[in-house]
Amino acid sequence: MTLSLRTIVPAAVLVLLGLVPVIAGAIDEPFYIDLFSRMLILAIGASSLNLLLGYGGMVSFGHAVYLGIGAYVVGIFSFHSVEDGIEWMASGYVQIPAALIASAVFGLIIGAISLRTRGVYFIMITLAFAQMVYFLGVGIEYYGADDGLTLYGRSEFGDWLDLNESSTLYYVCFVALLLTLFVSYKLINSRFGIAIRSIKSNERRTRAIGIPSYRYRLTCFVIAATICGFAGALLANRTDFVSPDMMHWTRSGDLIIMVVLGGMGTLFGPLLGTVGFLLVEEILSSYTEYWQLFFGPLLILIVIFGKGGIDGLIQALANLVERKPKAAAQSRDGA
Amino acid sequence: MNWILLFEQFLNGFQLGILLFLLAAGLTLVFGIMDLINLAHGSLYMMGAYFMATFVGWTDSFMLAALLTLPACLLLGVVVEVVTLRRLYDRDHLDQVLATFGLILFFDEFVRLIWGPAGLDVPLPDFLETSFEILPGVPYPTYRLAIILTGLLIALFLYILVTKTRIGMRIRAGASNREMIGALGINIQMLFTLVFGLGAVLAGFAGLMAAPIFTVEIGMGANILILAFVVIVIGGIGSIRGAFIASLVVGIIDTIGRSFLPDLLDLFLDEVAASTAAPAISSMMTYILMAVILTFRPQGLFPPRGA
Numbered sequence: 001m002t003l004s005l006r007t008i009v010p011a012a013v014l015v016l017l018g019l020v021p022v023i024a025g026a027i028d029e030p031f032y033i034d035l036f037s038r039m040l041i042l043a044i045g046a047s048s049l050n051l052l053l054g055y056g057g058m059v060s061f062g063h064a065v066y067l068g069i070g071a072y073v074v075g076i077f078s079f080h081s082v083e084d085g086i087e088w089m090a091s092g093y094v095q096i097p098a099a100l101i102a103s104a105v106f107g108l109i110i111g112a113i114s115l116r117t118r119g120v121y122f123i124m125i126t127l128a129f130a131q132m133v134y135f136l137g138v139g140i141e142y143y144g145a146d147d148g149l150t151l152y153g154r155s156e157f158g159d160w161l162d163l164n165e166s167s168t169l170y171y172v173c174f175v176a177l178l179l180t181l182f183v184s185y186k187l188i189n190s191r192f193g194i195a196i197r198s199i200k201s202n203e204r205r206t207r208a209i210g211i212p213s214y215r216y217r218l219t220c221f222v223i224a225a226t227i228c229g230f231a232g233a234l235l236a237n238r239t240d241f242v243s244p245d246m247m248h249w250t251r252s253g254d255l256i257i258m259v260v261l262g263g264m265g266t267l268f269g270p271l272l273g274t275v276g277f278l279l280v281e282e283i284l285s286s287y288t289e290y291w292q293l294f295f296g297p298l299l300i301l302i303v304i305f306g307k308g309g310i311d312g313l314i315q316a317l318a319n320l321v322e323r324k325p326k327a328a329a330q331s332r333d334g335a
Numbered sequence: 336m337n338w339i340l341l342f343e344q345f346l347n348g349f350q351l352g353i354l355l356f357l358l359a360a361g362l363t364l365v366f367g368i369m370d371l372i373n374l375a376h377g378s379l380y381m382m383g384a385y386f387m388a389t390f391v392g393w394t395d396s397f398m399l400a401a402l403l404t405l406p407a408c409l410l411l412g413v414v415v416e417v418v419t420l421r422r423l424y425d426r427d428h429l430d431q432v433l434a435t436f437g438l439i440l441f442f443d444e445f446v447r448l449i450w451g452p453a454g455l456d457v458p459l460p461d462f463l464e465t466s467f468e469i470l471p472g473v474p475y476p477t478y479r480l481a482i483i484l485t486g487l488l489i490a491l492f493l494y495i496l497v498t499k500t501r502i503g504m505r506i507r508a509g510a511s512n513r514e515m516i517g518a519l520g521i522n523i524q525m526l527f528t529l530v531f532g533l534g535a536v537l538a539g540f541a542g543l544m545a546a547p548i549f550t551v552e553i554g555m556g557a558n559i560l561i562l563a564f565v566v567i568v569i570g571g572i573g574s575i576r577g578a579f580i581a582s583l584v585v586g587i588i589d590t591i592g593r594s595f596l597p598d599l600l601d602l603f604l605d606e607v608a609a610s611t612a613a614p615a616i617s618s619m620m621t622y623i624l625m626a627v628i629l630t631f632r633p634q635g636l637f638p639p640r641g642a
Contacts, residue, residue: 053429059428059429059432061432113626113629113630116629116630116633117629117633117634118633119428120366120372120428120572121568121572121629121633121634121635123372123428123432124564124565124567124568125568125625125626125629127561127564128561128564128565128568128622128625129622129626131561131622132619132622132623135615135618135619135622136615136618136619138615138618139614139615139616139618139619140615141614249557249561250557253432253436256429256432256433256436257433257436260429260433264429290444290447290448291444292440292441292443292444293441293444293445293448295437295440296437296438296439296440296441296442296444297437297441298437299433299434299436299437299440300419300434300437300438303423303426303430303433303434303437304419304422304423304434
């Protein structure tokens with residue numbers, strides 16, 4: 001297999017992302033580490049959503065909830081570790097697994113009910129559940145309600161891994177992203193992944209050949225929720241703060257935009273989409289406070305005209321590059 | 336328990352249900368006929384409220400402003416349909432969700448640009464700012480009563496429109512088979528624009544009636560939109576009857592839950608726990624209701640025929 005543009009571009013993006021702390025250090029702009037670590041974390045979230053949207057055909061409109069749940073677990077553990085003096089709750093070795101378990105449990109409950117429905121019902125019910133958890137966050141005064149919860153400290157992993165060091169945190173996120181991409185790759189090419197994709201293209205036939213589609217879809221839903229919860233735990237550490245706003249329904253919308261913008265159902269699409277989305281946000285908002293006035297219509301245009309997202313664009317470019325010599329040769333022959 | 340308070344809260348819930356119905360009817364019509372999920376329906380509601388606030392400022396008359404707001408909403412709805420949504424009817428739901436999400440971003444920012452980030456208040460005219468003795472010794476605000484009555488009239492009007500008129504016949508035909516009525520020589524594009532315009536007017540109407548009760552602010556559409564989604568999911572997507580019943584149920588449960596749950600929890604829990612849990616649980620109640628109903632009836636209470 002020759003290296004195609006579709007592999008080269010994401011690889012280049014990953015290498016650049018890996019170099020961000022070095023570059024930011026060199027030009028003395030530590031702000032960039034912060035900006036790009038957010039990008040990495042959201043790319044993990046978007047990749048997990050891609051398992052549902054792109055491969056499973058499940059349009060979940062409440063995926064940001066798991067970001068919030070993962071983040072809240074870290075926030076709440078940190079809160080109790082100081083307020084009640086329970087030291088082990090400050091440990092990252094406890095917090096991260098707890099965040100994963102909590103988001104898996106929520107994913108299991110929400111998925112088990114939502115997956116009984118189809119189509120629009122599914123979109124709306126996932127949205128409604130997300131809203132429900134959001135209001136739960138808003139309603140609990142004890143953990144700050146609307147105002148959220150400021151972390152007393154980031155997850156503690158011992159001396160060798162100090163998350164307070166911003167470049168360390170950055171590389172943790174980076175490795176987590178690589179891990180997510182690797183797991184996604186393995187998953188979608190496994191027997192399980194093939195079954196999931198087959199359910200997306202024709203559920204009735206898949207069931208007919210003996211694959212219990214509900215269980216497969218639910219498993220996929222829980223896996224996606226768990227990965228996103230992991231991203232949430234990282235997000236809490238990055239921002240030192242958790243609030244219900246993290247799981248506001250517009251955040252779920254943002255995640256969908258990232259996936260679709262990059263290219264649904266492709267391994268690197270969500271990563272490219274997240275990079276694209278955050279860069280557009282950053283650039284537009286540096287020109288005008290009212291950036292969404294332009295971003296909204298831009299989104300509509302992308303939906304109407306841009307099939308396949310950034311990945312599709314790269315593919316089209318690659319086709320153009322490959323065809324060019326041929327076209328030239330043909331015209332020579334003709335002449 | 337205080338029965339008069341319960342009755343008042345029941346009426347408040349009824350009134351919220353009516354507002355929800357106005358939104359849900361438009362949503363469910365648009366979905367049933369064009370197979371389009373319109374997240375921006377809440378934006379039309381918000382625009383209705385902002386138009387109202389502006390026109391009240393200009394004309395100094397509540398009724399005149401209301402009369403101006405409705406055509407403005409119709410116009411806005413038609414423009415939105417012609418410019419963007421028309422292109423989305425044959426797309427999958429995900430594309431529709433994304434594009435209408437884009438519309439929300441646009442409208443929210445547009446409002447921030449024109450009217451500023453602060454909320455607006457719409458004052459009530461004197462003749463509506465009275466109260467009415469519905470039961471001996473139980474006064475109730477006239478305006479809220481007016482909302483309930485207007486809403487019921489609109490529901491009746493919609494019922495007659497859909498079941499008794501030629502347009503309604505086409506709407507129902509469009510809902511059950513789009514290609515067929517196109518083949519029979521009906522201008523579907525016109526019909527779609529008309530239905531969308533109708534939905535926009537209903538949403539705008541809900542917005543203008545809500546304006547004096549709630550603050551007119553950015554994002555007011557999104558919150559009620561999600562409740563309206565819950566309503567049409569519970570009622571069965573595409574069913575106006577389902578939307579009507581589910582709106583009232585959701586409105587009443589939500590309102591009564593918010594005001595009585597703290598007292599109710601006090602019976603079982605100690606005071607601190609009750610006061611902590613009550614706000615969280617009461618805002619979750621409608622969603623729990625939805626989850627329970629969907630567990631037993633995944634298509635909602637009144638699933639559309641033929642689906």
